[in-house]
Amino acid sequence: MLKTFKIGGxxxxxxxxxAASPIQVLPVPAEVKIPLAQHIGAPxxxxxxxxxxxxxxxxIAKAGGFVSANVHSSVSGTVKKIExxxxxxGMKKMAIVITVEGDEWEESIDRSTDIVRDIKLEPKxxxxxxxxxxxxxxxxATFPTHVKLAVPxxxxxxxxxxxxxxxxxxxxxxxxxxxxxPEEILMGVKILMKALQIDKAYIGIENNKPDxxxxxxxxxxxxPGVTVQPLKLKYPxxxxxxxxxxxxxxxxxxxxxxxxxxxxxxxxxxxxAVYEAVQKNKPLxxxxxxxxxxxxxxxxxxxxxxGTPVSACIEAAGGMPEDCGKVIGGGPMMGRAMMHTDVxxxxxxxxxxxxxxxxxxxxxxxxxxxxxKCVNVCPMGLEPYLLSKLSAKEMWDEAQEHNIMDxxxxxxxxxxxxxxxxxxxxxxxxxxxxxAILRAKAAAxxxxxxxx
Amino acid sequence: MDKLTxxxxxxxxxxxxxxxxxxxxxxxxxPALAASLWFFGLGALTVILTSxxxxxxxxxxxxxxxxxxxxxxxxxxxxxxxxxxAFNLPSNLPIWIIVxxxxxxxxxxxxxxxxxxxxxxNPAIAGRVFLLxxxxxxxxxxxxxxxxxxxxxxxxxxxxxxxxxxxxxxSEIANLPTxxxxxxxxxxxxxxxVSAIALLIGLVxxxxxxxxxxxxxxxxxxxxxxxxxxxxxxxxxxxxxxLFHLLTGGAMLGAIFMATDYVTSPMTKNGMLIYGFGIGLLxxxxxxxxxxxxxxxxxxxxxxxxxxxxxxxxxPKRFGVK
Numbered sequence: 001m002l003k004t005f006k007i008g009g010x011x012x013x014x015x016x017x018x019a020a021s022p023i024q025v026l027p028v029p030a031e032v033k034i035p036l037a038q039h040i041g042a043p044x045x046x047x048x049x050x051x052x053x054x055x056x057x058x059x060i061a062k063a064g065g066f067v068s069a070n071v072h073s074s075v076s077g078t079v080k081k082i083e084x085x086x087x088x089x090g091m092k093k094m095a096i097v098i099t100v101e102g103d104e105w106e107e108s109i110d111r112s113t114d115i116v117r118d119i120k121l122e123p124k125x126x127x128x129x130x131x132x133x134x135x136x137x138x139x140x141a142t143f144p145t146h147v148k149l150a151v152p153x154x155x156x157x158x159x160x161x162x163x164x165x166x167x168x169x170x171x172x173x174x175x176x177x178x179x180x181x182p183e184e185i186l187m188g189v190k191i192l193m194k195a196l197q198i199d200k201a202y203i204g205i206e207n208n209k210p211d212x213x214x215x216x217x218x219x220x221x222x223x224p225g226v227t228v229q230p231l232k233l234k235y236p237x238x239x240x241x242x243x244x245x246x247x248x249x250x251x252x253x254x255x256x257x258x259x260x261x262x263x264x265x266x267x268x269x270x271x272x273a274v275y276e277a278v279q280k281n282k283p284l285x286x287x288x289x290x291x292x293x294x295x296x297x298x299x300x301x302x303x304x305x306x307g308t309p310v311s312a313c314i315e316a317a318g319g320m321p322e323d324c325g326k327v328i329g330g331g332p333m334m335g336r337a338m339m340h341t342d343v344x345x346x347x348x349x350x351x352x353x354x355x356x357x358x359x360x361x362x363x364x365x366x367x368x369x370x371x372x373k374c375v376n377v378c379p380m381g382l383e384p385y386l387l388s389k390l391s392a393k394e395m396w397d398e399a400q401e402h403n404i405m406d407x408x409x410x411x412x413x414x415x416x417x418x419x420x421x422x423x424x425x426x427x428x429x430x431x432x433x434x435x436a437i438l439r440a441k442a443a444a445x446x447x448x449x450x451x452x
Numbered sequence: 453m454d455k456l457t458x459x460x461x462x463x464x465x466x467x468x469x470x471x472x473x474x475x476x477x478x479x480x481x482x483p484a485l486a487a488s489l490w491f492f493g494l495g496a497l498t499v500i501l502t503s504x505x506x507x508x509x510x511x512x513x514x515x516x517x518x519x520x521x522x523x524x525x526x527x528x529x530x531x532x533x534x535x536x537x538a539f540n541l542p543s544n545l546p547i548w549i550i551v552x553x554x555x556x557x558x559x560x561x562x563x564x565x566x567x568x569x570x571x572x573x574n575p576a577i578a579g580r581v582f583l584l585x586x587x588x589x590x591x592x593x594x595x596x597x598x599x600x601x602x603x604x605x606x607x608x609x610x611x612x613x614x615x616x617x618x619x620x621x622x623s624e625i626a627n628l629p630t631x632x633x634x635x636x637x638x639x640x641x642x643x644x645x646v647s648a649i650a651l652l653i654g655l656v657x658x659x660x661x662x663x664x665x666x667x668x669x670x671x672x673x674x675x676x677x678x679x680x681x682x683x684x685x686x687x688x689x690x691x692x693x694x695l696f697h698l699l700t701g702g703a704m705l706g707a708i709f710m711a712t713d714y715v716t717s718p719m720t721k722n723g724m725l726i727y728g729f730g731i732g733l734l735x736x737x738x739x740x741x742x743x744x745x746x747x748x749x750x751x752x753x754x755x756x757x758x759x760x761x762x763x764x765x766x767x768p769k770r771f772g773v774k
Contacts, residue, residue, distance in 0.1 A: 010466065013464075169464065251771055251772040252772055253773070254770070254771075254772050254773065256772075326458075328461075332461075332462060332463040333461060333462045334461050335461055335463065336461065337456065337458045337461075337463065340456065353463075360463075366524070366568070367470075367569040367570065368569050369470055370715050371473065371714040372714070372724075373468070375719050375768055376665070378768070379771065380770065380771045381773075382768070382770070383719060383720075383768060385719065386719075403770065411461050414465070415462050416466050418468040418472065418473055419469075419470055420465060420469075424460070424462070
C-alpha cells in the first residue's frame with residue numbers, strides 16, 4: 001500500500017502536458033521588472049539608485065524585516081526606474097525596472113556545473129547564507145526560507161519533508177527539476193538537514209512520476225538518512241499538513257505549524273535553490289517555470305530570470321492563442337487568474353497556465369442537493385456546504401465554531417460539487433471576516449491586559 | 453487579445469453534475485424496472501409511465517405557472533421520484549390514484565419546500581405513505597407474479613403477520629415463498645421491490661459510479677439482519693430468519709434507493725450510520741411488533757425528520773484531532 005494523507009482528497013485530470021519537455025533556458029529579455037514584494041512578509045527596501053549599474057546577482061533591495069527576503073538583480077544593466085506597477089491581481093506594487101546590457105555576473109557566483117559536495121558552512125552560517133541569497137518557498141507560497149529553518153526555542157525538528165508531490169494538475173516544473181537536477185536537489189536536502197541539525201529527511205513524490213521516484217531513490221542511496229517516499233496520487237497531497245500526514249503519519253493540530261509535530265517542509269525547487277545559494281553563492285535570480293495549457297502550441301518548462309514578463313514566457317511556448325480565455329499564475333486548483341500578462345515572473349511563479357474560452361467559464365450553478373460529496377473530499381475534515389451557507393448568512397460565530405479557519409483553500413469542494421456551487425468563494429469570504437474578528441478580539445484582550 | 457476572465461480558484465471542475473447523479477440512479481433502477489415488467493407485465497408499465505410522467509409534468513407546471521421560474525425537469529430528479537414512487541405501488545393500482553400520489557409527492561413534499569434539495573422528507577416515500585393511508589384497500593391488493601389477470605394475494609410479510617396473528621408458528625404458515633423466489637422476485641409486493649437481486653445490481657452500479665457510499669445501505673440491512681438474527685435465535689417458531697427479512701418487503705428497495713436519497717439523509721459518515729441503524733431498527737420493530745406487516749417507508753420518513761438533528765450532532769473526523 002502506498003502512503004497518502006488520511007482524510008478526503010480528489011483525483012483531478014492530471015493533464016501534465018509538458019512532462020516530457022526538458023527545461024529550456026529562456027533568453028534574457030530586454031528589460032526586467034523586479035517587484036520588491038515577491039514573498040510573504042514585509043516588502044524589501046531598495047538599496048540601489050536609478051541609473052546604477054548592476055550585475056547578475058547584485059543585491060538591489062534588502063529584506064524589510066525578519067519575515068522578508070532580499071532581492072537581487074537577475075540581469076546585468078542599468079536601473080531604469082523604481083516605480084509602481086499593476087500586478088496580476090490588479091494591486092499596485094513597487095518594482096525595480098532594469099534595462100538589460102550584456103550578461104555579466106557577480107564574480108562571487110560559481111557558474112560551473114560541477115557538483116560541490118563538501119558542505120563547509122556551519123548550521124547558523126547556512127541559515128544566514130540562505131537569508132542573504134533571498135530564498136523563499138518555491139512551491140508558490142513564497143514564505144522566506146530562513147524563517148522556516150530557524151526552529152523556535154522549545155521546539156524540536158525531527159525530520160525534513162521535501163515536497164516533490166506537484167499535485168496541481170498541469171504543472172511539471174518540479175518533476176523536470178527532479179529528473180534533470182537530482183544530485184543538486186539531494187545536496188540541497190543534505191544542506192537543509194545540516195542547517196536543521198537532523199539526520200532524517202523524506203522526499204515525498206506521487207506515483208504519477210515513476211521516473212523521478214526511480215532516479216532519486218537510486219541516487220539517495222549515497223545520502224544517509226534521506227528516504228524517497230512514493231505516495232499514492234491524490235490532491236491536495238502537496239498541502240503542507242497533508243504531506244506531513246502522508247510521509248510521517250503525524251497530523252499537525254488545528255492552528256499549529258508543522259514544527260509542532262517536529263517537521264519542516266520545503267519544496268524540491270527550494271532544495272535546489274538552497275544548494276545553489278550555499279555551494280555556488282548564487283542568489284535566487286531565476287527559476288523553473290512551467291508554461292502550459294491546452295490552447296498552447298508548445299507546453300514547455302523554462303529556466304526564467306526573475307522579472308521576465310509573463311508574456312515573453314507565453315511567446316516562447318508558441319504565443320498567445322486566439323482562443324485563450326484565462327491566464328493563471330500557478331496550477332488550476334489554487335492558482336490565481338491574471339488580469340493581464342504584462343507582469344513579471346516572480347520567485348513564486350511555479351507555472352503559467354492558459355485555458356481556452358470554454359474552460360474559462362464556470363458551469364451553471366444549481367441547488368445544493370445535500371449529496372455530502374464536499375464533506376467526503378474535504379482534506380481538513382470540514383463541512384464546506386455548511387461553512388458556505390454560514391458565510392452567506394453572515395453567521396460568523398457559527399462559522400468559527402465549525403472551524404472555518406482550518407480551511408486550506410485547496411478547492412476540492414468546488415471541484416467535486418455536482419451543483420457547481422461556489423463553496424470556496426463563500427468560505428474564503430468567511431475566513432476573511434472571522435480572521436478579522438479574531439484579530440480584533442486578540443488586540444482588545446491585549447489592550448485590556450496592558451491596562452491592568 | 454480579448455479580455456481575460458478573472459475568477460477565484462479552483463479553475464477546473466470534476467464534471468460531476470446533478471444530471472449525472474440523477475440519470476445514474478435511473479440507470480441503477482433499470483434492472484429492477486426490467487424485473488417488474490417481467491413479473492407484472494403491462495400493469496407495471498402503466499403504473500411506471502403514469503407515475504413518471506405525472507411527477508415530471510407536475511414539477512414543470514408548478515415551476516412554470518405557479519413559481520414562475522425556469523423549469524428544471526431535465527435534471528432528472530422528478531423522474532427519479534416518479535420511478536421510485538411507482539416501484540412502491542402495486543401494479544394494478546388505478547391511474548387516478550397514482551396521479552394523486554405524484555401530485556402529493558412533487559407538489560406538497562418537494563415544491564412547497566423550495567424544490568430540489570430543500571425538501572425535508574423523501575417525496576416518493578411521502579407520496580406512497582399518503583396513498584397507503586388514503587386508499588388502504590387499493591394499496592394492499594397485490595397481484596401475484598405471473599398469475600391470471602385479476603388474481604391477487606398477500607405479500608410474504610403479510611402472510612407472516614396474518615399467520616402469526618392467528619397463533620400459527622412459522623412452519624405452519626402455508627404458501628411462504630422459497631428463498632430463491634424471494635431473491636429473484638417471484639413474490640407478491642409493490643412492483644419494484646420484489647426482486648432483491650435486481651436491486652442489488654443497482655447498488656453495485658451506484659457504488660461503482662460513486663453516486664452513493666456504502667454506509668447507509670449496509671447500516672440499514674446490517675441492523676435488520678442483526679435484529680432478526682437475535683429474535684430468530686430466541687424463538688424461531690414466531691420469528692422469521694434474517695434472510696427472510698432482508699429479501700422481503702421494501703428492505704432492499706428502501707435500503708438501497710430510498711434511504712440513500714441525498715437530500716433527506718445525513719451529511720457525515722457517522723451520521724449516515726446512525727441514520728441507517730435507526731431505519732433498520734424501526735423497520736424491524738414495526739414488522740415484528742406493529743400493526744403493519746411492513747415498516748420500511750415509515751422508518752425512512754421518521755429518520756428523514758431526524759436527519760437535521762443527526763447533522764447537528766455529528767461532525768466529520770477533523771484533520772489533526774484525535
